[in-house]
Amino acid sequence: MRLGIDVGGTKTAAVVLDDNDVAVEELTRPTGYGRDQVLASVLETSAELAQRVGLTPDRFASIGIGIPGAVNAQIGRVEHAVNLGLDRFDLGSEAAARLGTRVSVENDVNAAAVGAYRYVATTGGDTSLGTDGLAYLNLGTGLAAGIVLDGHLRRGSSGVAGEIGHIPVDSGGVICSCGQRGCLETVASGSAIARQWPTTGTSPVHDMMAAAAAGDPVAGRIRALLFEGVATAVRILTLSVDVRTVVLGGGVTSLGEPLLSGVDAVLNEWAEASPFIASLRLGERIRVIPRTHPVAAVGAALIGVSNSV
Amino acid sequence: MRLGIDVGGTKTAAVVLDDNDVAVEELTRPTGYGRDQVLASVLETSAELAQRVGLTPDRFASIGIGIPGAVNAQIGRVEHAVNLGLDRFDLGSEAAARLGTRVSVENDVNAAAVGAYRYVATTGGDTSLGTDGLAYLNLGTGLAAGIVLDGHLRRGSSGVAGEIGHIPVDSGGVICSCGQRGCLETVASGSAIARQWPTTGTSPVHDMMAAAAAGDPVAGRIRALLFEGVATAVRILTLSVDVRTVVLGGGVTSLGEPLLSGVDAVLNEWAEASPFIASLRLGERIRVIPRTHPVAAVGAALIGVSNSV
Known part of the structure; x- marks a missing residue:
């Protein structure tokens, strides 16, 4: 199973995809501000959803994070994310070290594009x-x-x-x-x-x-x-x-x-x-696409596999 | 060997590529106006360059034509080429029937892009x-x-x-x-x-x-x-x-x-x-790219293989 997390300016949305890329669990929670709170959001979201599907976070095949800002996806670094108070933050490696699985980071609009593509391709x-x-x-x-x-x-x-x-x-x-x-x-x-x-x-x-x-x-x-x-x-x-x-x-x-x-x-x-x-x-x-569909979280989960650090 | 022909508004440039995609012959000649003259330009250019490399035109593995206008590359049709007086002209199939080999047609800017890519990739x-x-x-x-x-x-x-x-x-x-x-x-x-x-x-x-x-x-x-x-x-x-x-x-x-x-x-x-x-x-x-390099003709020749009708 794979986890996708869309860390927005005010709320964080997350989804667990099963091995057929079907969403089996979702949650939404407030996002914090600054390195410590953003990282805590990611860790707590991962723990909560892992528990719901009967796993520990390290058992996710990958975790993908979408975030609003300039991201170096190759190394999982958030270069700038003004609304979240982040600057040159190695969110990917910080989260991977604590969660024990591969974590990728991508700009949230790019993540949403991947999620939208999947939605349109599978429903259109x-x-x-x-x-x-x-x-x-x-x-x-x-x-x-x-x-x-x-x-x-x-x-x-x-x-x-x-x-x-x-x-x-x-x-x-x-x-x-x-x-x-x-x-x-x-x-x-x-x-x-x-x-x-x-x-x-x-x-x-x-x-x-x-x-x-x-x-x-x-x-x-x-x-x-x-x-x-x-x-x-x-x-x-x-x-x-x-x-x-x-x-x-x-x-x-x-x-x-x-x-x-x-x-x-x-x-x-x-x-x-x-x-x-x-x-x-x-x-x-x-x-x-229906606004209830967590397009960026799904996209982040899909990107996770191919682009983990 | 492959032939590429860039049919411009005033002049036609053509190039023969050998099996390593190296240009071995080139020519430039005036372009005519209207269906008959454009087709004649293509046929005469093909005959001339085939002769120079000791072949008949049907022995070219493919012939690619670049032309300024709206082209349906899938079927080799020139939809409109105002400067050449062409409208819904099946240049690809007309030329293929007379030349006895596969002929593709592409918009000249697209052909030039392929030629430019090759030039930059091999010289850059x-x-x-x-x-x-x-x-x-x-x-x-x-x-x-x-x-x-x-x-x-x-x-x-x-x-x-x-x-x-x-x-x-x-x-x-x-x-x-x-x-x-x-x-x-x-x-x-x-x-x-x-x-x-x-x-x-x-x-x-x-x-x-x-x-x-x-x-x-x-x-x-x-x-x-x-x-x-x-x-x-x-x-x-x-x-x-x-x-x-x-x-x-x-x-x-x-x-x-x-x-x-x-x-x-x-x-x-x-x-x-x-x-x-x-x-x-x-x-x-x-x-x-040096203006002496026939970028659209080279691109047309390269496109010829993958996109013939």
């Missing part, structure tokens, strides 16, 4: 996906994609494959955290909405959408930028890697149908102006 | 290229890239992988031939320069550069857009597929050093503003 009934490729487009605090081609995760030559959130799209836009101006992430992400629509509520994204629906022109403008930004991401993924499927994920997708129909309207408008864009059938490439 | 001495990937960025009449990952050409799920020329970069730009506004191709391509700097000379690109060097402010502005556009293409290719190497090719690269240093200056400016961009070392990814 489309065998051509193997060669045609899939991108998991994460609309979370930031915007980034993970890319799976021929069934394999593509990190690229320097680990930035799919980092399309840092392609500038608005020369008159704001300065991005990366130092560039008008990056896609500055208009189409959770942080972009929170910056433009500060609120005392729990969700700037939902508050902005409610205000836009009620006719607030500023919220309407922010909403339009969001829809156009997501559509732009799909267009960029198509005109660069030409993936057949773009799975939308991340917190912003909790908007559900209004997000999908808004993006679809932008794509239709583009298709009307351009026969070329129409021929790409961008809207038909978009898929959403 | 860098074995890691195999997995790290290469893009051939064609700056010709249009702008498009061919992508090679793991040594294999990536056409994508619908054949548009690398068509980054149709990613809009300027919301206030002109309408592109594809129907969108401000596509990358409308600022960084031969046709973009010709539109902005019409000239009675033979080369708008060279004329524009000369005028810019002499201080003409309009030409200077066009030149700046060209440099920024090429740099943008390299950034997009890195932040999507993250190829290690971007080989520049196509007519615009006849500008040579002034183009390269202009693009480099843009990349350096970006790197100064953004530690993230600096970390990508975009300038170090750029390579140029």
